[in-house]
Amino acid sequence: MNNDIEKTLYSAEEIKAAAHRLGMQLTEDYRDKRPILISVLKGAILWTVDVMKEMDIMAEVDFIDVSSYHGGLASTGEIQLIHDLSADVAGRNVIIMEDIIDTGRTLKFLIDLLNERHAKDIKVCTLLDKPEGRVVEAKADYVGFQLPKEFVVGYGLDYKEFYRNLPYVGVLKPEVYENDN
Ligand code: PRP
Numbered sequence: 001m002n003n004d005i006e007k008t009l010y011s012a013e014e015i016k017a018a019a020h021r022l023g024m025q026l027t028e029d030y031r032d033k034r035p036i037l038i039s040v041l042k043g044a045i046l047w048t049v050d051v052m053k054e055m056d057i058m059a060e061v062d063f064i065d066v067s068s069y070h071g072g073l074a075s076t077g078e079i080q081l082i083h084d085l086s087a088d089v090a091g092r093n094v095i096i097m098e099d100i101i102d103t104g105r106t107l108k109f110l111i112d113l114l115n116e117r118h119a120k121d122i123k124v125c126t127l128l129d130k131p132e133g134r135v136v137e138a139k140a141d142y143v144g145f146q147l148p149k150e151f152v153v154g155y156g157l158d159y160k161e162f163y164r165n166l167p168y169v170g171v172l173k174p175e176v177y178e179n180d181n
């Protein structure tokens, strides 16, 4: 698996430092607010876990599974809700946990859904923000790294459902997906 990676963009150590920095910031901003973290499956699994461990406040966590890439290289533009939340978000301070904001479509879908359900306040904490990829307006409040225009895998991010278990974020060797299409 590691030999499919051309280069590392963010090492495990750099990601850990980002989780620490944002966890401290969230601790300060959400003291006494009892927020609910909404982890967006599957990509945000590792990021959610690492940031929440750095938050020294009372916080809930819940999961929603949405998919638009269906494992591939480009957003299909169509968001599917695969598994819904179990919590009621009405009146709650919500923090959406994402691995990456690219076209912004997934985030827009989630924000619209949470607004319909009368969340009190919605903020977004993402490991990676790729502003150049935007197709719809979407903004993250807490950002680990600004990502250049690259297709990346690892630390939750997949190509055809694999590479999520890499402990770092990296760029795939072109031959890995060229051979595949
Ligand atoms: C990826 C990623 C984000 C979303 C970002 O999820 O984890 O949730 O796409 O892209 P966007 O800004 O263009 O909408 P994906 O649909 O691949 O599902 P996954 O998390 O299960 O891999």
Ligand code: MN
Residues within 6 Å of the ligand: 040, 041, 042, 043, 044, 066
């Ligand atoms: Mn995702």
Ligand code: MG
Residues within 6 Å of the ligand: 043, 069, 070, 071, 072, 157, 158
């Ligand atoms: Mg994916």
